[in-house]
Amino acid sequence: MGMHGDTRPFIGVSSWTRRVRSGVKDRFNESVPRGYTQGVEGASGLPVLLPNSDDASLARDYVARVDGLLLTGGDDVHPRFYGEAPHPRIDLVDERRDAFEIALVRAARERTVPVLGICRGLQIMNVALGGDLYQDIPSQAESAVGHAQKTLREGPWHEVEIRPGTRLAEILGEPRTAVNSYHHQACRRVAEGLLVTATTVDGIVEAVEDPGCPFFLAVQWHPEVLEGGKAASSRKLFAAFVAAAREFRLLSSKGRSARPA
Numbered sequence: 001m002g003m004h005g006d007t008r009p010f011i012g013v014s015s016w017t018r019r020v021r022s023g024v025k026d027r028f029n030e031s032v033p034r035g036y037t038q039g040v041e042g043a044s045g046l047p048v049l050l051p052n053s054d055d056a057s058l059a060r061d062y063v064a065r066v067d068g069l070l071l072t073g074g075d076d077v078h079p080r081f082y083g084e085a086p087h088p089r090i091d092l093v094d095e096r097r098d099a100f101e102i103a104l105v106r107a108a109r110e111r112t113v114p115v116l117g118i119c120r121g122l123q124i125m126n127v128a129l130g131g132d133l134y135q136d137i138p139s140q141a142e143s144a145v146g147h148a149q150k151t152l153r154e155g156p157w158h159e160v161e162i163r164p165g166t167r168l169a170e171i172l173g174e175p176r177t178a179v180n181s182y183h184h185q186a187c188r189r190v191a192e193g194l195l196v197t198a199t200t201v202d203g204i205v206e207a208v209e210d211p212g213c214p215f216f217l218a219v220q221w222h223p224e225v226l227e228g229g230k231a232a233s234s235r236k237l238f239a240a241f242v243a244a245a246r247e248f249r250l251l252s253s254k255g256r257s258a259r260p261a
Contacts, residue, residue, distance in 0.1 A: 008045060009046065009067035009246045010045075010046050011040045011045045011048065011070055012050045012063070012104075014032075014097075015031060015049050035224030036072050038229055042235070042238060043239045043242035044246075045246075047070070050066075050104070052096055052097045052101075056099050056102075057103070066113065067246070067248050068113060070116050070117075071124055073182070074094075074097070074120045076120075077093070078094075082132035084132070089139060091184070105124060114215035115213075115217070116241040117219070119182065119220055122220050126187045126191050131188075132187075133185050136185065137184050158178070159178050159201075160206040160221070161176050161200075167197070167217060168197040169197070171237060179206070179219075179220075179222075187205040195209055195210070196208055204220075214247070215244035215245075217241070
């Protein structure tokens with residue numbers, strides 16, 4: 001059936017929980033910004049929204065039914081998940097989402113489901129595996145780069161240097177690339193098993209991957225909206241991720257493991 005039909009992998013997409021006023025009542029909505037689903041669809045994947053749950057044990061059941069996991073951007077990660085008190089400049093947090101996504105990451109890594117993290121997604125992957133974060137880059141790190149850009153989300157803001165010989169370098173095919181940037185938190189202590197694959201000139205982590213997994217990769221920028229999601233680097237990133245999920249789906253259907261030998 002080619003690139004379509006039953007070869008389209010199901011990509012679980014983490015969601016944002018938002019309080020919405022409807023008339024005189026407040027309702028909680030689970031939503032996903034369109035750029036993420038368009039990125040998956042553009043690479044011939046089928047995006048499936050994963051609603052946040054109070055029952056983190058459901059994460060394992062969700063992961064058992066998808067071929068890839070996309071961890072989206074959003075609010076700050078609560079520092080209690082890496083053993084710290086909140087910094088005065090911490091922004092909005094959603095501990096319910098944090099706990100559920102940490103469970104998703106751990107379940108996906110155990111099952112070797114391909115994972116792509118974007119912005120907050122990178123941070124939650126690092127925390128889930130035992131790393132920690134700068135809660136506020138401007139006040140906690142020596143940084144000469146503005147990581148929260150003031151221009152349109154689609155426009156590039158700074159360059160990142162890509163580590164040669166990594167999966168990210170293989171995907172993008174270039175030693176550096178221009179990216180957008182919308183964050184004030186970032187990886188500080190990188191979790192054991194994760195390799196830093198891109199940084200800015202000030203040393204802030206911009207990408208990580210796990211060389212021991214078929215596809216476990218995250219970037220700090222927002223490829224889903226960079227140049228309207230049409231930047232060459234964005235297309236390559238989503239294409240590689242969905243291709244890994246497709247391979248995982250095919251191997252799973254044959255009862256074989258996707259873990260490297």
